Amino acid sequence: MKKPSRGRTAKKNPKAKSAAAGDVRIIGGQFKRRIVSFIEADGLRPTPDRLRETLFNWLLADIHGARVLDSCAGSGVLGFEALSRGAAHTTFIEVNTAQSNMLRQSAEQLRLDTAAYTVITGTAEEVLSQHQPIEHPFDIVFIDPPYAQDLWQPILSTLITNALIDQSTLIYLEADKDLTPQLEQLEEQLNENRDAQLETTQQMICFECVKQTKVGQVVAGLYRLSPS
Template sequence: MRARHTVRIIAGHWRHRLIRFDPGEGLRPTPDGVRETLFNWLIPLINGARCLDLFAGSGALGFEALSRGAAQVTMVDHQRPVCLRLRENCELLGTTQINIVCSDALTYLRQTFDQFDIIFIDPPYNTLLATQTFNLLNRQTTTTPDGVIYVESGTHMEPLVLPSGWEIFRQKAQGEVRYQLYQKIKETVNREWAST
């Protein structure tokens, strides 16, 4: 039986390792089944990828990504106790490939110049943060030309209104969780390359 307030890494070189998290308001680790499906979608992209885990919480998505072959993960969360726990888990796993930023996600995005291949958006449900974050990512060009954005939300919430130039690549619902993977429309990518 799994200990309370732990998340199991599903696959990769940390397979079956447990990471601890502190329960808190809005902290809701992505369920195992959802993560399994998501990372099956990401198989062609994950190896060597630079990932950004916004609203990191337990770090389940970021740790899973690194376990499965990502090159580097940046985790962003505004709660100091959450960030401290994430650092502890990094030490327990013996990794230096994770950068933890204790900051509001929107503030971080306005200030960073980094680009990422895979971005995870998993904010507390019942907020407008997913839409606000996606729009800001689009304006800041935080994704690489072939980058993808994952968004997780409650099934009771209105679907994300996409900025121009993006499309749903994969989507599914499980229980109360709706999750989607978005990519840039290829014509948009080609235009961006032509203008550089």
């Protein structure tokens, strides 16, 4: 960044100002009340404070030391909130390059240790299929894509297929409708192909709903894989 010439008033960078369309506040933990910013993009809407508070109350006994995936990161507030509350590491995946850069800026502003987070630019399905950013299953996974695109199904399928989650993983899903019928369909699809997809186990895939709530039109639930 260039320093202003002596005796002149520094000019604001209009591009920097217009890049950020909104801010969202971290509501708990060591970064409580700190702000992260996000750009204007289709479908990018941070999880509301009330719902976020409910989610992290659900995760209270599991968040400390957890390996977290924020699969459609957007503002990244779920992943940053997890780190604020004691998670060991968050992997952020964000398809929008500008917002991906914003995530890195937010991490720097929070003065996070670089060992505590990874930001990957790309679609969650492609990143998790090709790059597999961790060696062991995630402890907690946030799947909160733009509602209209129903991306949670291929993301969840990819996580299972690549053994990036197991029966101990807590999976957060957020949508604008009840996901139970679609989860049942996904179970059927995965079980039909489990011999080809899951080389290490012959167990049937079954989703267990641990917690569920509805805030306005938003339906949110915490799930895990369970033995059939």
